[in-house]
Structures are given as C-alpha cells and as structure tokens.
C-alpha cells in the first residue's frame with residue numbers, strides 16, 4: 250500500500266517500533282480477553298494473581314497503544330510535511346511551460362484535496378495497527394485454545410477476506426475515475442471564482458455554466474462516489490454477516506461434529522464477539538484508505554511529472570545573482586506551443602535580437618503576435634526550442650538558466666503581487682520604499698511595515714504601481730514591462746514613459762517595454778515589431794518616432 254510505503258520511506262525505524270508497540274498493545278488486549286475467559290470458566294490461579302495480571306495487562310495495553318499512536322502521529326505529520334514541501338519545490342523547479350501545460354487547477358487539486366485525503370488516510374494508520382494487532386493477538390489466543398477450531402476459523406476468514414476483496418475491487422476503479430473527474434470540477438471552481446462578475450451579469454451564461462458544466466461534473470462525481478461507497482458499505486455489511494455466521498457455526502454446528510468444552514466454547518464466542526469492533530473498524534476504513542491510495546498516486550504522478558521535467562540548474566548561492574552584463578543576444582531562437590488535440594500551432598521565431606545596458610527597447614505588435622512569449626524567452630522563463638540565448642557571448646545553458654534569470658526584474662500583464670516585499674534586505678527596503686511610494690503616488694494608500702504591505706486591495710492601476718515598486722527595489726540590470734502602462738491614467742502613463750523609463754536608462758538599466766502606446770514610441774532607443782511570431786521591419790512612422 251502506497252501510504253505505508255510513504256511512511257516507511259520517511260522513517261523505517263519508527264514504523265517498525267510503532268508496529269511493535271501496536272502489536273504489544275493488541276497482544277495485551279487479547280491476553281485480557283483470555284484472562285477474563287479463565288476467570289469466567291473457573292481456574293486454579295489465585296484471585297490476587299489474576300487481579301494483578303489484569304491491572305498489569307491493562308496498563309501495558311494503554312502504554313503501548315499511546316506509544317504506537319504517538320510515534321505514528323509524528324511520522325504521519327512528518328511525511329505530509331515532506332510531501333507538501335517536495336511538491337511545492339517540484340512545481341518551482343519545473344519549466345514554466347510544463348507548469349502551464351499541466352494547468353494550475355490540477356496542481357491546486359493535488360496540493361489541497363489530494364494531500365488532505367492522504368492525510369485523512371494516514372490518520373487511520375495508528376488505529377489500523379492497533380486493531381490489526383488485537384486481531385492477531387486474539388487469533389493467537391484462539392489457536393492456543395483449540396487448533397482444530399482455529400484452522401476452521403482461518404479457512405472461513407480466508408474465504409471472507411477473498412469475497413470482501415472481490416467486492417471492494419469493484420469500487421476501486423470508480424474511485425480512480427472520480428478522482429479524474431475532480432480535476433474538471435476544480436477547473437469549474439476556478440471559473441466560478443474568477444468569472445464571478447461575468448456569471449452574475451449574464452443570466453443565460455450563468456444557467457449554462459451551472460446547469461451543464463458545474464452540475465454535470467458535480468453530478469458525475471456524486472454518482473461515481475455514491476456507487477463506490479455503496480459497494481464498500483455492502484462489503485462491510487457482508488463482512489459483519491459472515492461474522493454472525495461464524496458465531497452461529499461455533500454455537501450450533503461445531504458441537505454436532507466435535508463436542509466442545511465449555512472453556513473452548515465460551516473462549517471462542519467471547520473472543521469472536523470481542524473481535525467484532527476491531528473488524529468493523531478495519532472494514533469501515535477500507536474506502537478511506539482506497540481514496541487515500543488514489544490520492545497518493547496522483548501526488549506521486551504529479552511529483553514525478555514535474556521532477557522528470559525539472560530544470561537542471563545549479564543551486565543558486567546566496568547573493569550570486571549577476572549584477573551586470575555587457576550584451577544579451579537571442580540568436581535564431583524559436584518557440585512553439587504544442588497543444589493536445591489542437592493542430593493550430595503558434596510558432597515564434599526564428600528571432601535575432603540583442604539588448605545592451607542603458608538601452609530602451611520597445612517591442613510592439615498586434616494581439617497574439619508573440620510579444621509575451623518572446624519576453625518569456627528573453628527572461629529565461631521559456632527554454633528555446635532551437636537557437637540560443639547568449640549572455641556576454643556565452644550561451645545560456647540548462648545549468649546556468651536560473652542564474653541568468655536573476656538578471657531580470659519583470660512586471661508581466663498577469664503579474665502577482667505578494668503581500669510582502671520578499672527577498673529584499675530590510676535596510677535597503679526601508680531606505681527606498683518611502684521614496685518610491687511617493688514617486689508612484691501611493692504614499693497615502695499603502696504603508697510598508699517590516700516589508701509587509703498594509704494592503705493589496707487596490708485598483709488594478711495601483712496594484713501595477715506596487716508591482717513596479719517591488720521590481721524597482723530589486724535593482725536588477727534588466728527590466729521587462731509587459732503592457733505596464735495599459736492600466737494607468739494619462740498622467741501616470743506620461744510619467745512612466747517620459748520620466749521613469751529615461752531615469753532607468755540613465756541608471757544604466759536595460760529595459761524591454763512591450764507596448765501598444767504609439768504616442769510614446771519616440772521614447773525608445775530601438776523599436777522592433779512582431780507579426781505572427783516573426784520580427785518584421787518597423788513601419789516608417791514607428792522608425793521615425795523611435796529614431
């Protein structure tokens with residue numbers, strides 16, 4: 250079972266110790282049953298010995314049970330902690346393109362739902378160990394009472410377990426299918442939260458979305474889970490039914506074939522009755538464990554997919570980010586978006602382009618012409634399919650790509666604003682933050698305390714200004730702004746193009762500006778135009794304003 254394998258990988262020694270404690274606990278519980286049986290059926294042992302043994306066994310059962318559970322709790326939480334961190338690291342080390350292909354909804358489903366399901370499954374492991382130990386202990390006691398009866402029990406139990414496994418096997422496929430359907434449901438949930446305005450404003454769209462898409466998927470999920478859980482319930486009830494069959498056979502049928510002593514009969518009946526609780530617990534756990542196993546497979550598959558594709562960059566030593574460059578070149582660089590079930594491919598390039606310190610390079614072109622994709626190649630977020638990126642004449646390789654990326658500070662049009670200014674040293678932050686907040690006209694709106702922004706609940710234009718502030722503070726040699734000014738008011742647009750960009754240029758920064766603002770093309774040192782993925786000559790008026 251994958252859950253157990255995960256725990257064993259995390260800490261083999263602790264698993265074994267915990268299992269031993271569980272076995273001792275189960276064994277002492279079984280011994281208690283044997284002791285009760287001896288007292289009930291009459292024994293020569295003095296009462297004082299029986300009482301002290303009873304107390305001793307109770308305490309042993311209690312201590313070993315707690316010990317087993319505490320050990321397993323620690324391992325379980327440790328394994329979950331490792332799994333969460335490993336998956337998050339894998340996501341960060343996977344190439345951006347692989348991440349985009351997998352889809353954020355799948356990763357969120359795994360990071361949240363699957364990990365919780367695995368966690369719930371693991372919660373049951375301590376109880377399983379203890380209950381299994383009680384079962385084993387009781388079986389041992391029954392074998393000691395009468396090996397003939399014990400053999401009969403084993404045959405019967407084997408048949409019971411086989412029929413139970415056959416039944417539950419029917420449900421497992423449904424669980425795996427349900428888990429795949431859950432990915433689609435997460436996609437709809439994203440659409441629901443991100444598209445709430447569009448859904449609220451259009452009743453027809455809302456009805457179709459709810460009625461056909463969300464309800465359809467949620468309904469399919471409900472049916473798959475209900476069918477599987479029904480099978481599990483039937484299997485569990487079948488197990489309980491077999492249980493009473495055993496008792497019936499013991500009391501009514503066995504005496505016909507071979508007479509049983511009172512000690513054997515009461516011993517067996519008492520033990521079988523006592524076993525009802527652990528057996529019921531174990532069978533009721535099966536669906537939770539099966540779900541946890543399916544979830545665990547998803548987590549492992551996701552981890553494997555991401556790790557196989559992981560970038561082979563050398564770990565970046567602290568403060569090893571390059572602080573300067575002489576020339577950056579794209580040489581015959583291409584990139585193609587390969588999409589499943591889609592023949593219409595978009596190919597960018599071959600692109601030949603360079604950038605030098607203190608240069609303002611404007612990248613223009615129609616929607617979908619490939620500007621953002623080119624910026625991703627430029628910044629090392631995408632790996633070129635062919636051609637190469639050269640930094641100061643040296644090709645950027647898989648090993649050096651992460652270091653290369655540290656040259657850049659960017660504000661993409663789908664930027665993310667962190668609530669804290671992460672990765673910046675406090676003195677550097679506090680000295681500059683107040684100045685930049687004032688410059689960006691945000692000093693009345695936002696305060697920064699210990700690197701934490703007082704709010705990010707701002708207008709889109711203001712949020713973009715905050716993103717610019719974070720980027721400014723990084724003080725990297727190259728800046729990339731993807732339609733940064735598109736959401737700014739005319740006054741701030743002018744400030745951006747005619748004050749901030751020239752200021753960056755004077756500071757020796759190279760800036761790649763993706764823009765549709767032809768009023769400000771004259772600010773550029775150089776302007777290049779993309780058309781359907783190819784660099785073309787700028788039009789005459791663009792050449793004029795940019796010269």
Ligand SMILES: Nc1ncnc2c1ncn2[C@@H]1O[C@H](COP(=O)(O)OP(=O)(O)OP(=O)(O)O)[C@@H](O)[C@H]1O
Pocket residue numbers: 349586588595614615616617618619620621622623
């Ligand atoms: N994540 C993606 N997966 C598959 N194809 C994509 C993806 N992103 C972009 N494309 C394809 O690449 C083409 C170029 O997209 P890109 O975002 O680079 O254009 P753009 O010039 O920045 O457009 P815009 O001005 O609208 O921002 C698009 O036409 C689209 O077909």
